[in-house]
Each structure stands twice: as structure tokens, then as C-alpha cells.
Amino acid sequence: MIKTDRVSLEAQLKQIEHIEQTPYISIVQKINPIDPLNLFAHFAHLKGERFYWSNAAGDLTFVGLGTFKELYTDSSDDRFLAIQDQLNQLKESINVLHDFDVEGVGPVFFGGFSFFDTPHRKEWESFPENNFVLAKQMLTVKQGEYFLTHHIEVSPNDSIEVLLNQIEQETEAIYEAGLFVQETRKLEEVQDQLSFDQWSSMIAHAIEEIQTTNLEKVVLAREVEAVFDRTIPTEDLLYALTNQQQHSYVFVMEQGEEAFIGASPERLVSVTNQVMYSACLAGTTSRGETMDVDDLLAWRLLNDEKNLEEHRYVVNMIREAVQPICTHLDIPNEPQIYPLKNIQHLYTPVQGQLKPEVTLFDTLKKLHPTPALGGEPRQDAMNFIKMHEPIERGWYAAPIGWFDQSLNGEFAVAIRSGLIAGNRIKLFAGCGVVADSDAKAEYDETNLKLTPMLDALGGNRDDDYGE
Structure with a gap:
């Protein structure tokens, strides 16, 4: 059984008692290595709610699983700054509990914009003019270190023990990822x-x-x-x-x-x-x-x-x-x-x-x-x-x-x-x-x-x- 760093997580969760109550928390734990590709493939049942990113330098990788929140706008007047405005509104509702000084952990939004700012035809209708996702769970691999971010909706009645158990269950599911095996297919x-x-x-x-x-x-x-x-x-x-x-x-x-x-x-x-x-x-x-x-x-x-x-x-x-x-x-x-x-x-x-x-x-x-x-x-x-x-x-x-x-x-x-x-x-x-x-x-x-x-x-x- 994979054990979470319960002491670190409990210390983070105790901050809720000292911070004005907000509906969402972002909590991070440092974890043992796990292959990002195997993880992405393991969560095939979340197809449609996954993202993957690795940079050209090869020192930063994200795997996002599940959709916690989305940022998007139908306005084409200034779609770039409109996303920024939505971020500013949403972040007031998120308690960021971790204190890791690491790029790419905590609330990270992934997504993109379309080339033109006009509505798409049928083949692109699933991808609007702008769309960014905050994942429920996100693996971050940064220069050989592994972090798991959890985003959770909380209520005043949630106990630290209940939240700890939820995080542990989510972490266990992450480590169930097995070796990915490619399928064969024929180009017609x-x-x-x-x-x-x-x-x-x-x-x-x-x-x-x-x-x-x-x-x-x-x-x-x-x-x-x-x-x-x-x-x-x-x-x-x-x-x-x-x-x-x-x-x-x-x-x-x-x-x-x-x-x-x-x-x-x-x-x-x-x-x-x-x-x-x-x-x-x-x-x-x-x-x-x-x-x-x-x-x-x-x-x-x-x-x-x-x-x-x-x-x-x-x-x-x-x-x-x-x-x-x-x-x-x-x-x-x-x-x-x-x-x-x-x-x-x-x-x-x-x-x-x-x-x-x-x-x-x-x-x-x-x-x-x-x-x-x-x-x-x-x-x-x-x-x-x-x-x-x-x-x-x-x-x-x-x-x-x-x-x-x-x-x-x-x-x-x-x-x-x-x-x-x-x-x-x-x-x-x-x-x-x-x-x-x-x-x-x-x-x-x-x-x-x-x-x-x-x-x-x-x-x-x-x-x-x-x-």
C-alpha cells in the first residue's frame, strides 16, 4: 500500500482553521516517482477530462485528471484578458495550502485558444475559442521530483480526517497505474x-x-x-x-x-x-x-x-x-x-x-x-x-x-x-x-x-x- 505523507498533509489542512473559509482547497504532496505516460493511459475512463504537457527542455511534465473548474469565455472582444479576469475571480475562492517553492504545483490551468476568435465549424465544435481546465488531480514532474496536487471542494462540516482519507484514496488510485501497452492498428x-x-x-x-x-x-x-x-x-x-x-x-x-x-x-x-x-x-x-x-x-x-x-x-x-x-x-x-x-x-x-x-x-x-x-x-x-x-x-x-x-x-x-x-x-x-x-x-x-x-x-x- 502506498502511504501518503500524512503529517505534511495534516499540517496543510489545519491551515483551513486559520484562514477565512473558502469553498475550494489546493493541496500538494511530494510523492514517489510514477511514469506520466502510464498514468495518463491508466485513466482512460476519464477520456475527455485528461491533459498532458511536457516542455521542450524535458524538465517539466503535467498530467491532469478530471475537471475541477474551467475558464472560458464566449466574448471575442478581448479573449486573452477575459481569461485573466476569470482567473482573478476564481482564485479568490481557492485556499492554496502548500508551501512548496516549485514551478507548476498547486492551481495550474491548462488549455488553449483557437487561431481565430470566431466560432468553429462542426469538426472543431468541442474546442471553443478559449478553454482552460483546472484538474481534480494533477501530477507534476519537475526536474526529477514528483508532486501530486489535489483540488477539493470543502464545506464547514468536513473534518480533517475525512479530507485526509479522500486524499489517500485518490493517491492509491494514482499508483494503480500499470505498464502501458500500445495497440496495433493499420493505416487505411x-x-x-x-x-x-x-x-x-x-x-x-x-x-x-x-x-x-x-x-x-x-x-x-x-x-x-x-x-x-x-x-x-x-x-x-x-x-x-x-x-x-x-x-x-x-x-x-x-x-x-x-x-x-x-x-x-x-x-x-x-x-x-x-x-x-x-x-x-x-x-x-x-x-x-x-x-x-x-x-x-x-x-x-x-x-x-x-x-x-x-x-x-x-x-x-x-x-x-x-x-x-x-x-x-x-x-x-x-x-x-x-x-x-x-x-x-x-x-x-x-x-x-x-x-x-x-x-x-x-x-x-x-x-x-x-x-x-x-x-x-x-x-x-x-x-x-x-x-x-x-x-x-x-x-x-x-x-x-x-x-x-x-x-x-x-x-x-x-x-x-x-x-x-x-x-x-x-x-x-x-x-x-x-x-x-x-x-x-x-x-x-x-x-x-x-x-x-x-x-x-x-x-x-x-x-x-x-x-
Whole structure:
């Protein structure tokens, strides 16, 4: 039998007697190691109420189980700050009893925003324009230490003994997680939403707009749907992505019978004690089969004017967006290479000291979408995408991540992602179109970007997908 740290928990619960009574408590215990993937898979009966997050550095992982509270708003006027306002209201009702000085324990909200602030079509109706979940139980793995957060609704009549027993039962259930075993399934087909001719026509239209209007760059996306012979378990794909895609943000958000899942290389923003980190990630090539070929491909990328131009758009936009809200900003003059398993990118890190009144949500509002996901000028690009891109982006290419009560947190850009529904998964990939873009080259780039998810699913990256 797994024993809880009853002394620590009892000491935390005794604080209730000395704090003004509120309806909810957040209590944390340090626990023995448990595998996050096994835990996520074990609670398959909570499908629709699970989340998973691991950061690109590999030193922070969350597994959320059950829904305790949600934050969401139907208003599109200022959906970022509306979530912040809801957090400020809710946190007045939560007694945070623990005293662990550890990032990512206690009340942590996980979720995301959609790319556009307008209602979705049917395939994305389970994922509203913004939605964040506070889990009933949450595992946090931080730099090799393991913590379990419990969120509990309490009443004046609840005794410490009753609450202790509840926490112990929940902890016992956590440790019943056994070894996860993947299922086998067969990929039956991959359906492309656009033929190559349709794609070429859309790219040609974009180039014409760039040459004749104020539009300088627009990011256009494709959607393919992979169909399997049986239901796709979220945990199967999560396991594959975690093992295959190092140095990526791996995430799952479940809603009802559907799941949004991905392994993104791109941080949008993180904030810790008013220090902001962001990233410029634009410009892509493949990896080489040998070290020499890999180095040659990286060198070509670093010297390719089309990719460098695309990267400069992103760097300049992020600088212009965050400079007014920072007291200090550090952005290197030249990009470097960011290597992943299948592809490599041009990458420039960004660090800044936020002004005292600026929050994480202010930075999200400033940065989304970057030119790497939307285009430049932003509104012109967004208008073009709305008018000419025939897919529903939903949460693809939008911010996904977490924040705590102090508005520390981190958001990735939800690329290299897919929407699971039964035995089907919709996959998305985009590319930046500028004046000298070539439709075939951009099509090949999107195929390359589809590779991580198709590999994890067992698909064949050499398929033409309708070309």
C-alpha cells in the first residue's frame, strides 16, 4: 500500500482553521516517482477530462485528471484578458495550502485558444475559442521530483480526517497505474483536403496579392486526414510522440470524445517572475542521413535568402510587438539552427524583462499570431487566410499551454498537431508564402512538416497525398 505523507498533509489542512473559509482547497504532496505516460493511459475512463504537457527542455511534465473548474469565455472582444479576469475571480475562492517553492504545483490551468476568435465549424465544435481546465488531480514532474496536487471542494462540516482519507484514496488510485501497452492498428488511407492543382492555385493567388497589395507574407496551411482500421487511442500517439520528438512541446487536450495532440518545436512565450522568453522559428529544411549531409543542409538553410527573409519577418514582428511592453529586450542579430528528428529550422531566441504592469496574457495578445503562423502585415494576412484557405484551423497554430495563479506560465504554438476523432485524425501543416515562393517547394515543405505526426501514427511520409 502506498502511504501518503500524512503529517505534511495534516499540517496543510489545519491551515483551513486559520484562514477565512473558502469553498475550494489546493493541496500538494511530494510523492514517489510514477511514469506520466502510464498514468495518463491508466485513466482512460476519464477520456475527455485528461491533459498532458511536457516542455521542450524535458524538465517539466503535467498530467491532469478530471475537471475541477474551467475558464472560458464566449466574448471575442478581448479573449486573452477575459481569461485573466476569470482567473482573478476564481482564485479568490481557492485556499492554496502548500508551501512548496516549485514551478507548476498547486492551481495550474491548462488549455488553449483557437487561431481565430470566431466560432468553429462542426469538426472543431468541442474546442471553443478559449478553454482552460483546472484538474481534480494533477501530477507534476519537475526536474526529477514528483508532486501530486489535489483540488477539493470543502464545506464547514468536513473534518480533517475525512479530507485526509479522500486524499489517500485518490493517491492509491494514482499508483494503480500499470505498464502501458500500445495497440496495433493499420493505416487505411490518407486523404488530402486539397489537390496539388488547388494548392498551386491558392499559392499563385497569394503571390499575386503580395506583388500588388500591402501584403508581404502569408502563411497557408494544408489539412490531411489519416484513416485507420480502428479507434486511435490518445495514449498510443502520445507515447510515440514523447519518444520520437525530442526537444519539442508534447501536448494533449481532450474534450469529450475528441483529442487535440501534437509535438511542437516552437515556444510562443513563457513568463517567470516578469522575465519573458519567446522564440522566432521560421525557415525549414530536412535532416541529412549522414553528419556531412546534415551539416550541408544546415549551411544551405543559413544561407538561403528566401528562408532568411521569412525568418526576418518573424524576428522583426516579435521585436516590434514586445519592445513596448519590456524594459529590456535581448535578440541576437543572426539565427542559429534548431535541429529536430526529421527537420531543422532557423531559430532566434528572445528574452525580455516585462514592465511591472504587463502580464503573460498581455504578451499572448501581442504575439498571436506571429508572422510564422499568420503573415505580415498581420491583419492583411489574417483576412487573406479567412477568405482563401479552405480548411478550419481550429486550435492549429494557436497558443496552447499553462499558467498559474501568479500568471507565470508557458505557451507553445500548436503546430505539428492533429485532431483525433474515433479512427480518424486531421493533421495540419503550413508554410510561409512570399513574393518568390514556389508552389511545389512549399508543398514539399508541408509534406516534411507532416512527417513527425505521420511517423508517430505509422503513416508513410513518402506518400504523394494526391499530388
